Amino acid sequence: MTWVAWRRQRTETLIAAGIVAVLVLALVPTGVEMASAYHHDGLSGCLGVNTSLSCSTELQSFTSRFDHLNSFVSWLTLIPGLFGVLLAAPFVLELENGTHRLAWTQSITRGRWIAHKLAVAVGAAIVASLVLTLLVTWWRTPYVHLQGRMTTSTYDSEGIVVFGYTLFALGLVAAVGAVWRRAVPALVTGFVGYFAARIFVDTWLRQRLLTPLRISWPFGSGEPAVLQHAWGISQQLVDASGKPAPPPILTCGGHVIAGSGKQALGKCLTAHGVRLQAIYEPASRFWPLQGIETGLFAGTALVLLLFAAWWTHERAA
Amino acid sequence: MSASAALLADGLGKRYGSNWALRECTLEIPAGSVTALVGPNGAGKTTLLQLAIGLLRPSTGAIEVLGRTPQHDAAALLPHVGFVAQEHPLYHGFTIADTLRFGAKLNPRWDQDAAVRRIEQLGLPLRKKIGKLSGGQQAQVALTLALSKQPQVLLLDEPVASLDPLARREFLQSVMEAVSETGMTVVLSSHIVADLERVCDHLVILSHARTILAGSIDDILASHRVLTGPRTDPATVARVHNVVRESHTERQTTLLVRANGHVYDSTWQLHEVDLEEIVLAYLGLDRTVRTSRERLHEAVPA
Numbered sequence: 001m002t003w004v005a006w007r008r009q010r011t012e013t014l015i016a017a018g019i020v021a022v023l024v025l026a027l028v029p030t031g032v033e034m035a036s037a038y039h040h041d042g043l044s045g046c047l048g049v050n051t052s053l054s055c056s057t058e059l060q061s062f063t064s065r066f067d068h069l070n071s072f073v074s075w076l077t078l079i080p081g082l083f084g085v086l087l088a089a090p091f092v093l094e095l096e097n098g099t100h101r102l103a104w105t106q107s108i109t110r111g112r113w114i115a116h117k118l119a120v121a122v123g124a125a126i127v128a129s130l131v132l133t134l135l136v137t138w139w140r141t142p143y144v145h146l147q148g149r150m151t152t153s154t155y156d157s158e159g160i161v162v163f164g165y166t167l168f169a170l171g172l173v174a175a176v177g178a179v180w181r182r183a184v185p186a187l188v189t190g191f192v193g194y195f196a197a198r199i200f201v202d203t204w205l206r207q208r209l210l211t212p213l214r215i216s217w218p219f220g221s222g223e224p225a226v227l228q229h230a231w232g233i234s235q236q237l238v239d240a241s242g243k244p245a246p247p248p249i250l251t252c253g254g255h256v257i258a259g260s261g262k263q264a265l266g267k268c269l270t271a272h273g274v275r276l277q278a279i280y281e282p283a284s285r286f287w288p289l290q291g292i293e294t295g296l297f298a299g300t301a302l303v304l305l306l307f308a309a310w311w312t313h314e315r316a317a
Numbered sequence: 318m319s320a321s322a323a324l325l326a327d328g329l330g331k332r333y334g335s336n337w338a339l340r341e342c343t344l345e346i347p348a349g350s351v352t353a354l355v356g357p358n359g360a361g362k363t364t365l366l367q368l369a370i371g372l373l374r375p376s377t378g379a380i381e382v383l384g385r386t387p388q389h390d391a392a393a394l395l396p397h398v399g400f401v402a403q404e405h406p407l408y409h410g411f412t413i414a415d416t417l418r419f420g421a422k423l424n425p426r427w428d429q430d431a432a433v434r435r436i437e438q439l440g441l442p443l444r445k446k447i448g449k450l451s452g453g454q455q456a457q458v459a460l461t462l463a464l465s466k467q468p469q470v471l472l473l474d475e476p477v478a479s480l481d482p483l484a485r486r487e488f489l490q491s492v493m494e495a496v497s498e499t500g501m502t503v504v505l506s507s508h509i510v511a512d513l514e515r516v517c518d519h520l521v522i523l524s525h526a527r528t529i530l531a532g533s534i535d536d537i538l539a540s541h542r543v544l545t546g547p548r549t550d551p552a553t554v555a556r557v558h559n560v561v562r563e564s565h566t567e568r569q570t571t572l573l574v575r576a577n578g579h580v581y582d583s584t585w586q587l588h589e590v591d592l593e594e595i596v597l598a599y600l601g602l603d604r605t606v607r608t609s610r611e612r613l614h615e616a617v618p619a
Contacts, residue, residue, distance in 0.1 A: 004422050007415060008408065098406040102459075105370050105400035106423035107466065109391045317372045 001108060005120040008090050016083055016128050023076070023135060031139040034066050038142035046146075059146070070143055074153035076136060080162050081194035083128045084169025085187050087121045091308070092177030092186045095316060110316075114309045121170060122305070129166040133158065148229025148283050152202055155231070159290040164297030169194040171304030178308040178316075201293065207233050209292045210285060216242070216277040219269045229283040240273030323348040323470050323502035324369055328378030331364050338364040340526045342378070346504060346519065348469075350533075351496055353513040354506035355596055356523035362506035363403060365523070366474045369504070370400045383469060396426050399463030399471040404479060405456045409448035413441055413458060417465070424466045432465035435491075453484025457491065464495050471495070473505035477512070485509075489516050510593045520592070522599050529599055534592060541595050544572040544585040554582070562598040573598045 006013075038044070043062060046055035094100045094117070104110045136157040140149075149158050156165075173190030180186050212233055217224055219237070237245040281289065324346040331339045339361035346352050354362045367373040368380050371387030371394070380387065385394040407416060413436055421427045436443060439457050447455060456476060463471060473492070477485040489512055496503055507513060513520075520537055522530040530537070541561070544554065548570045551563050559575040573590060574580070580587060 001422060004419055007411070007419070011410065097409075098402065098404065099408055101372060101400075101402040102406050102408075102462075103423070104372060105395070105398075105402070106420065107392075107396040107425055108423050109395070317367055 001112065001116045002120065004103070005116045008094070008117070009087070009120050009124060012086050012089055013124050016086055016124065019079065019082070020128065020131050020135075023079075023132070027073070027135055027139045030066075030069055034069070034139070034142055037062060037065065038145070043142070044145065062142075062146075066143075070140070071153075073136060073139060073157070076132070077153070077156045077165075077198070078195075079132055080129060080165035081169040081191055081198070083125060083132075084166045084171075084194065085173050085191050087124050087128070088170045088173035088177065088190065089183060089187060091117055091121060091174050092181070092183045095177065095181040095312070096183050100312075100316060110313055114312055118174065118305055118309060121174070122167065125166045125170050126163060129163045133160075133162045149286060150229060150231035150281060150283055152231075155286070155290075156198075156202070159286065160294045161290055161297070164294035164301070165194070165198065167301035168197065168297040168304075171301035171308070174308035175304040175311075178311045181316075197297075201296075206289065206293060207281070209289055210281065212279045212281050214277055214279055216275040219274050219276055220266055223278075226282060227278055227280060231281040233279045233281065235276060235278045237269070238275050238277045240275070242277075245274050321348045322346065322381075323350070323383060324504065325381045326365070326368075326378065327380075329365075329368065329375055329380050330377035331361075331368060331373055332376040337526045339368070339523075342523075342528050344521060344528055344531045346502065346521075348502050349500055350519045351492075351503040351517045352505070352519035352521060353517040354504060354521050354523065355508070355510060355513070355600075356506075357508055357600060360523040361526045362508075362523055363474050364526075366400075366472050366504065366506060369470075369472055370398055371395070396424060396466065397469045399466050399468035401456075401459045401463050401471075401473045401476055403474045405459035405476065407447045407455055407459055407462075409446070411447050412444050413447065413450075414443040416447060416458060416462060417443075420462045420465055426467045428465050428467055431467075432461055435461045435464070451484075453480050453487065456480060456484065456488055460488065460491055467499075468501060470502045470504070473503065475506055475508070477507065477509065485512060492516065510596045514592045520596075522596060524600055537595060538589070538592060540576050541590050542574055542576055542580060543588040543590045544574060544580065545588070546570055546585040549584075554580075554585075561595075562601055 041058045041062060043055075043058055046059060094103070100110075100113075103113050140154060140158070144154065144158075147154070149155060155161070169190060172193050173186055176189050176193075177183065177186035180189075215224055215226060216238055239245045322345045324344075326342045326344050329339060329342040330337060342361070342365060354365065356362055364373060368375055369382050369387060371391050374388045382394060383397055387394055408419070411419065417429065417432050417436070420432065421429055433443070436458070439454065439461075441450070441454060441458070447458065450458065456479075460473075460476070463473075471492075476492075477488055480488060492503060492505070493516055495501065505517070514534065517534060519533050520530070521528060546569070548565055548568055551560050551570065551572055554560060554572060554574060558577055558580065560572050561575060562573040564571050572585075573595070
């Protein structure tokens with residue numbers, strides 16, 4: 001049965017492998033180049049809060065050279081969805097073409113058939129996610145040293161969340177396809193649903209998974225070191241009592257100061273005890289957040305896969 | 318329940334919402350018979366076959382194949398039942414060799430030698446993709462897959478509907494050869510009556526989700542007669558026999574009846590009638606058939 005499930009999944013798995021191969025071809029040369037630039041410029045010595053002038057020049061030349069590549073790699077966050085959709089396709093195609101009737105009228109029960117089919121898809125999804133995560137994590141190592149891995153674009157492609165994303169897309173397409181039994185609509189719906197869920201989690205849910213921390217510092221002094229590799233959710237001005245201060249462009253201590261010099265504004269804000277406050281998730285919360293988020297996606301994926309299996313078992317003929 | 322029945326249905330019904338796809342179906346298909354399941358599209362033929370292989374579960378009543386309930390006993394029953402679904406679905410990306418391997422992996426009683434021999438007899442290369450075969454060749458591969466399971470019961474759902482006359486004949490020929498070699502029971506559905514008489518020895522007519530006639534073809538042929546006589550009301554005849562179809566001209570009345578015993582009335586001239594005409598009479602949409610359907614349903618021994 002495993003041979004059968006694999007043989008039915010072969011084309012899609014090879015396409016997924018092809019995508020990985022293209023990524024390897026694209027990322028390995030640039031990754032090697034970036035790593036050597038990082039070491040050559042001695043950027044590892046530039047980590048920390050107080051950096052010398054030469055360091056900031058080096059950093060600037062490094063980021064201006066590689067930022068466009070880095071933002072391209074951020075788009076790879078769509079690939080888990082693609083893998084999931086692709087690997088769920090054979091299951092839905094089987095129902096659309098009626099070939100499940102061929103399989104179910106051999107000598108195995110439909111329960112076993114469904115279990116094997118979904119298990120092979122899940123296995124391929126896990127392998128694809130693993131390769132993708134390892135590849136992107138390796139590629140981005142210099143960036144992570146410089147900027148940490150809490151920013152959305154990095155966080156989304158490292159750690160363990162990619163497994164959750166891929167399985168979620170797989171489960172969604174399987175569930176929609178089990179009911180709809182039409183591959184193209186199910187694949188499109190699945191991918192759109194994946195995208196919507198990712199946007200929802202990235203922009204709204206993730207910062208609510210663990211209550212963010214707050215830190216404030218006097219206006220005009222440097223950012224605290226703890227924010228260096230943290231995920232800054234927002235920043236605002238607060239007065240001495242910690243309440244949000246009114247926008248400084250309009251007033252300072254009740255005087256309208258718009259139009260006066262920047263220095264005057266700064267002095268006035270400092271004199272009134274106005275501070276900057278950041279709401280953030282510290283770098284130390286990388287794994288707890290990854291764990292919760294992966295649990296949510298993988299858990300939903302499990303529910304969707306069980307639903308797809310149950311529906312197919314009970315309703316298909 | 319007879320031990321020699323390959324398939325038994327008792328009050329079998331399948332309902333989707335308020336629509337009955339099959340209703341109050343009671344019949345017995347003897348082991349070793351070749352049974353044609355005849356009826357127009359939507360009559361319930363596919364439903365009956367899918368209930369027999371366990372693709373569907375009955376809403377009412379019960380079905381047994383080889384003494385087992387398909388829905389509860391699938392693991393024990395499936396190795397003994399071959400099934401070719403409508404449109405004979407196959408994996409188009411597979412080669413014929415892959416398809417045979419698929420059969421070998423999924424069937425404990427698989428006969429690989431016989432499978433390869435059949436494919437060679439058909440003159441098909443094992444490395445050819447299923448998608449590149451003609452409809453008739455695909456049907457033959459699907460049949461090979463079902464036969465190589467070495468089934469005791471072979472269920473074929475509209476196996477020849479999509480085939481041209483030559484392929485249809487070749488396909489039925491293959492079925493006949495397999496039957497003569499193994500003595501297996503075959504149930505095949507069709508909305509085309511032609512060709513079936515050569516192949517089948519039993520007949521079940523389904524219409525509007527109900528069984529309207531079931532029996533051996535010999536018995537059916539022996540009991541049906543066309544009566545012609547002067548124009549009369551057929552009520553006298555209908556008291557004793559089942560009038561399947563009546564037609565009248567100005568001076569003459571023609572009746573197709575299922576006779577209960579001999580027709581003694583000398584006012585009628587008796588003619589034999591062929592199977593196709595009987596089937597068409599039962600499936601005919603004239604009023605007589607509709608009004609007598611209930612009576613027929615009760616009168617027909619299951």
